[in-house]
Amino acid sequence: MSTDITDDINRDTGDDFASGQVNRVGDRVFSGMSRGAGLVILVTLAGVALFLIWRALPALTADPSEIGPGGSEGNGSGFLPYVGTLVFGTVWASVIALSIAVPFGIAIALFISHYAPRRLSRTLGYVIDLLAAIPSVVYGLWGIFVLAPAMAKHVYPWFNDHLGFIPFFSGKVLASGRSMATVGLVLAVMILPIITAISREVFLQTPRLNEEAALALGATRWEMIRIAVLPYGRSGVISGAMLGLGRALGETMAVALILAPANVYSFKLFTSQNPNTIAANIALQFPESTGLEVNTLIATGLVLFAITLFVNVMSRRVSRGRVA
Amino acid sequence: MRISSKRFIAGAMAAAFVLASCGGDDDTTTTDAPPVTDTPGATTPGSDMAPVSGTLVGAGSSAQAAAMAAWQAGFQAVNPDATVEYDPIGSGGGREQFLAGATDFAGSDAYLKDEEYQTSIDRCAGDQGAINLPHYISPIAVAYNLPGVDALNLTPAAIAGIFAGTITNWSDSAITDANPDITLPDEDINPVHRSDESGTTENFTDYLSAVQPDVWTYGKVKAWPEGIGGEGAPQTSGVIQSLNAGEGSIGYADASQVGELSVALIGVGDSFVQYTPEAAAKSVEVSNRVEGRSPYDFGFELDRTTTAAGVYPITLVSYHIVCLQYEDQAKVDFVKSFMTYVGSQAGQAAAAAAAGSAPISDDLRTQLLESIDQISVAG
Numbered sequence: 007m008s009t010d011i012t013d014d015i016n017r018d019t020g021d022d023f024a025s026g027q028v029n030r031v032g033d034r035v036f037s038g039m040s041r042g043a044g045l046v047i048l049v050t051l052a053g054v055a056l057f058l059i060w061r062a063l064p065a066l067t068a069d070p071s072e073i074g075p076g077g078s079e080g081n082g083s084g085f086l087p088y089v090g091t092l093v094f095g096t097v098w099a100s101v102i103a104l105s106i107a108v109p110f111g112i113a114i115a116l117f118i119s120h121y122a123p124r125r126l127s128r129t130l131g132y133v134i135d136l137l138a139a140i141p142s143v144v145y146g147l148w149g150i151f152v153l154a155p156a157m158a159k160h161v162y163p164w165f166n167d168h169l170g171f172i173p174f175f176s177g178k179v180l181a182s183g184r185s186m187a188t189v190g191l192v193l194a195v196m197i198l199p200i201i202t203a204i205s206r207e208v209f210l211q212t213p214r215l216n217e218e219a220a221l222a223l224g225a226t227r228w229e230m231i232r233i234a235v236l237p238y239g240r241s242g243v244i245s246g247a248m249l250g251l252g253r254a255l256g257e258t259m260a261v262a263l264i265l266a267p268a269n270v271y272s273f274k275l276f277t278s279q280n281p282n283t284i285a286a287n288i289a290l291q292f293p294e295s296t297g298l299e300v301n302t303l304i305a306t307g308l309v310l311f312a313i314t315l316f317v318n319v320m321s322r323r324v325s326r327g328r329v330a
Numbered sequence: 331m332r333i334s335s336k337r338f339i340a341g342a343m344a345a346a347f348v349l350a351s352c353g354g355d356d357d358t359t360t361t362d363a364p365p366v367t368d369t370p371g372a373t374t375p376g377s378d379m380a381p382v383s384g385t386l387v388g389a390g391s392s393a394q395a396a397a398m399a400a401w402q403a404g405f406q407a408v409n410p411d412a413t414v415e416y417d418p419i420g421s422g423g424g425r426e427q428f429l430a431g432a433t434d435f436a437g438s439d440a441y442l443k444d445e446e447y448q449t450s451i452d453r454c455a456g457d458q459g460a461i462n463l464p465h466y467i468s469p470i471a472v473a474y475n476l477p478g479v480d481a482l483n484l485t486p487a488a489i490a491g492i493f494a495g496t497i498t499n500w501s502d503s504a505i506t507d508a509n510p511d512i513t514l515p516d517e518d519i520n521p522v523h524r525s526d527e528s529g530t531t532e533n534f535t536d537y538l539s540a541v542q543p544d545v546w547t548y549g550k551v552k553a554w555p556e557g558i559g560g561e562g563a564p565q566t567s568g569v570i571q572s573l574n575a576g577e578g579s580i581g582y583a584d585a586s587q588v589g590e591l592s593v594a595l596i597g598v599g600d601s602f603v604q605y606t607p608e609a610a611a612k613s614v615e616v617s618n619r620v621e622g623r624s625p626y627d628f629g630f631e632l633d634r635t636t637t638a639a640g641v642y643p644i645t646l647v648s649y650h651i652v653c654l655q656y657e658d659q660a661k662v663d664f665v666k667s668f669m670t671y672v673g674s675q676a677g678q679a680a681a682a683a684a685a686g687s688a689p690i691s692d693d694l695r696t697q698l699l700e701s702i703d704q705i706s707v708a709g
Contacts, residue, residue, distance in 0.1 A: 075553050150568075155575045180561060181520060181576030266561040266572070267525050278520065278561040290564055293392065294420035294527040294552070 055311065062305035065298060073302050075269070089306050091269050095281030096310065098273070099261065100254040102190030103197055108247050110194070111201030118202075119209040120231060131206065138199035146263030149192040150184065154264060157191070158183030162276045177277035184266040187275040192260050197250030204249065208242030209235050241324055248321030255314055261286035284310040382664045383411035390416075390424020390437030393529045393584075394466040394648045398437065400684035405671050414668060421529055421648075428460070428651055429453050434665065436651040438462075439529030441620060441629030455708030456655030462620075462629040463698055465672050466648035466681060467688045469610035470534055471585035472594040475573050476500065476515065483508040485597035490542035492580060493521050495558045500578065508597065515578075522572045522581030523554045525562030533632075533646040534582045540634035541643075582644070585610075586686020596644060599637030607688035609642035615691060616641055624654060626701035628694075645688070655708040662707050669702045 065073055070084030082088070114134060118127040158181055165175045179185075212235045220230040267282035267290070282290075288303045295303060388398075395418035402414045419427070421438040428436035429449045441462040442450060450460035472489060474482060484492075488504045491497035497504050500514045524531045531554055538546035548555040554562065561579070563572040569583045573591055585593070585605050595602035603609055616636045620629035634643045650669060656662050671677045678689035690698070 075556060150571060158575075178518060181578060182561065182572045183575065184561065184563070184572060262564055263568070266563060268559070268562055269556045279559060282525075290526040291553075294422070296420065296423040296426055 058304060058308040058311055061301055062308045063301075065301035065305040068298060068301075072298055085302065085305060088269075088302065089284075089309055091271055091281045092284045092287055092306055093309060093313070094271050095267075096255055096283040096285070096313070098281060099186060099189050099193060099283055100251055102186065102275075103193030103254045104247060104251055106190060106194035107198050107201055107250060108243075111198055111246070111250075112205055112243060114198075114202045115205035115209055116231060116235070118206050120227070120235065131203075134199050134202045136199075137195065138203075141259075142196065142257060143259040143263070145192050145196055146260035149188055149260060149264040153191065154183030154185075154188045156183070157188055158185075158276075162187060166276060174273055174275050177274040177279075179276045180266060180278045182266070184264055185276050185278070186265070186272075186280045189261055189265050189280075190275070192264060193254045193257055196257060196260065197253050200250045200253060201243075201246045204246030205239065205243050208239035212238045244324045245321045248317055248324065252314055252317050252321070255283075255317065256285050256310065257283075258285040258289050262289040380663070380667075381409045381411065382660070382667045383409070384660055384664055385413045385415060386435070386661075386664050386668055387433045388414065388416045388424070388435040388437060388650075389419050389427045389433045390651075391421045391439045391466075391529060391648045392418035393421075393439055393468065393646060394418075394437050394681075394685070394687075396685035397466055397681035397687055400680040401668075401672050401677055404677060404680045405668055408671070409667065412664065412668075420527075425651065434652075434656075434661065435669075437466075437648060438651055439532060439646060439648045441627075441649055442651060444622070447623060450651075450653070454653035454655055455657045458624055458654040460651050460653050461624050461627040461701055462649040462651055463669060463673070463701065464614060464628050464630060464647045464690070464694070465650050465669075465677075465698075466646075466685075467611055467614060467690060468646045468648070468685070469585040469605040469607070469642055469688055470530055470537075470582050470644045470646055471588050471605055472580065472582050472596065472644070473570075473573055473588040473591040474580040474594060475577055475591060476517075477577065479512055479514065480592055481512070482592065482594045483597065483602040484594045486538075486541035487545065489594075489596070490538045490545040492519055493523070493538060493558075493560070493582075494546050494548075495521070495560065496545060508602070517578045520576055520579040521560040522563055522569050522576070522579050523560050524566075524569060525554070525564050527552045529646055529648070530566070530582065530584060534644060536632070537634045537644045584646075584686065596642065598641060598643055599639070601639065603640065603642050605642045605644075607682065609640055610645045610688035611691050611694075612638070612641045613643055613645045614647060614694065626654060626704050628698060628701065652705065654704055655706055657708060659707050662705055666702055666705050669705075670699065673698045673702070 065085060071080050071082050073085045074082035074088035114130070118131050118134075122130060158179060162179045162183065162185075166177075166179050169175045216234040216238065217230055220234045221227075225233065261283050262285075265280055265282060265286060266278050267287070268279045270279050270281055272279050272281060284306050288307055291299070292303055395416070398414075398416045398418070402416065405414060406412060416437065418437075421436075421440055424433070424436040425438050425442065425446060427433045429446060431453055442460060447459055451457055454460055472484060476482070482505075484505065485508050488497060488502075488508065491502075491504055498519055499516065500519055501516045506514055529552070532550060532552045535546070535548065535555075536550040539549050548558070554560075561572055561576070563569045563581075566583050566587050569581045570587055570589065570591070573579045573581050573583075580594075593605065595604050597603075613632060613636070614630055616638050617630040617633040620627065620631055623629060629649065630647060632643075632645070632647060636643060650672065652665055652669060656665065672681075673690065673695055675689070675695075678687075678695075681687045682689050
């Protein structure tokens with residue numbers, strides 16, 4: 007997210023200087039500094055990409071039998087089967103998180119922008135922003151010690167008993183609660199601030215005239231929001247969701263702490279057999295890895311890099327719509 | 331982020347290594363260490379040895395990291411000018427770095443493989459290669475969470491079946507037959523395993539494949555095999571947390587970390603053995619040493635299938651791998667002094683207090699001291 011903002015600032019100031027008539031030393035210094043800062047970002051990104059590709063190459067070119075669990079004895083499964091479940095787990099966890107966080111984020115943003123009294127909306131916005139300041143490892147500990155056991159005791163069994171015919175909720179509920187559902191919930195809480203903050207900003211920018219026109223036509227407040235605010239803020243909400251998705255995809259510590267991983271493709275939310283995510287898998291396996299195992303982990307990191315890049319590009323494309 | 335810190339440590343270690351070798355040269359001129367041939371077999375406890383100085387660099391097993399911290403502190407209390415550095419990068423990485431000459435010793439949950447031993451002959455000064463010193467013996471407990479069941483006997487067949495996923499209910503006859511005095515609930519078993527690669531898993535699966543090769547067909551592995559289910563949890567603390575949170579769970583973990591959890595008695599021969607430091611230390615004594623090595627090597631082929639009374643068979647033995655010959659006298663003195671301290675009663679007690687390991691027996695200590703005494707300057 008920070009790269010996007012810096013990028014915007016640099017581009018704007020750069021344009022101004024390019025077209026400006028005044029040319030003082032201070033202007034040139036500042037323009038050079040901001041241009042340099044922009045370049046540093048690009049160089050860093052290119053450096054990371056180069057590092058990933060360079061270190062991933064040995065794993066990508068090695069014999070498939072040397073990659074994956076059992077690779078050191080020559081009975082590995084190869085890179086694609088290895089990274090497959092991880093990509094699936096990464097995307098699946100993020101999708102769960104998004105499907106919880108987006109409706110909540112929009113609701114909270116609307117409440118702050120259009121329903122809450124001014125003083126309450128300020129406090130609430132502040133509290134939501136605070137959620138973003140909590141380190142992810144703390145979320146992980148909270149998830150594993152508080153959320154997981156509580157959900158496994160009181161919530162998951164209910165879904166399992168009553169809605170078990172839906173594949174998502176089937177299977178045996180893991181007693182410790184360290185399942186995909188808990189990971190999705192914790193990730194949802196973590197990305198809620200981003201989605202809420204951006205949605206709130208675009209909702210607040212809805213032209214007063216549009217809102218008043220809707221009200222003048224006899225719309226209730228909800229109808230006004232539906233016909234004036236939501237369409238106007240749609241692209242903003244989508245780009246907020248994309249940024250949230252970016253964070254969820256790369257989240258490491260919380261997932262590594264909470265999830266009980268297995269190397270499977272599974273949509274079941276409550277069982278002990280959950281696909282791991284790329285970032286959490288790297289964090290788990292790196293400390294004891296050597297040689298080609300490290301290359302393999304970095305290659306999975308390269309895959310994650312590509313996924314995140316894709317998501318960010320998409321979010322830029324969407325947000326270039328009407329707002330922002 | 332982990333990568334950069336690891337690299338930084340590696341860089342710092344490389345720098346320290348260079349400094350240490352420089353310091354070592356100076357030391358040989360100032361300290362009058364007697365030539366090694368003049369002290370045949372005189373086994374001196376660590377405290378009686380002349381203080382050493384400089385830096386000794388090691389890397390390897392994370393299992394013995396906590397014990398190593400205690401050894402570093404205890405050793406530096408007696409040798410204030412000496413620094414022992416240890417990077418817990420994992421056993422494989424530790425052996426790799428040692429064989430590449432980047433470190434002075436390695437900590438490893440497995441003894442040197444045959445080809446690694448051959449490499450060590452080139453790596454070390456002289457032609458005697460490296461030796462394995464079993465300085466860290468840690469019992470692995472099989473802990474479970476079943477309210478109301480305080481004592482549980484588990485036969486090897488039951489343990490292997492539970493973790494291989496063939497025994498899925500606590501009231502299975504394979505479990506109840508060994509526990510005639512208690513009623514076990516009709517409840518699903520939730521086996522918990524490590525989700526990261528670990529020496530604990532490696533030793534536990536070594537035990538399973540040794541005692542029940544027909545049930546546990548996955549062999550001795552560092553990472554839990556795919557496709558047999560069970561709950562994965564990161565690190566020892568994660569396993570313990572899962573066990574505490576999940577009723578009906580059973581898992582394996584470093585015995586010192588199980589806390590309030592109930593621990594199963596393991597079937598050995600006709601009896602069931604409770605893990606104790608003594609019973610764990612005995613597992614080494616009933617085992618045979620690896621063949622084809624230096625006479626001073628103490629790599630053990632752990633006998634998991636022993637039927638000897640009072641032996642706890644599920645143990646993790648972590649070694650210190652050192653050269654029998656080094657290039658310079660200062661290094662020789664340092665290695666001997668540190669290894670003597672680590673194996674001494676004080677060193678073993680420090681490790682037991684810090685990491686809950688099982689102190690090695692006096693018998694083994696005497697033998698190890700003879701080996702350590704053979705460490706000398708090449709030439």
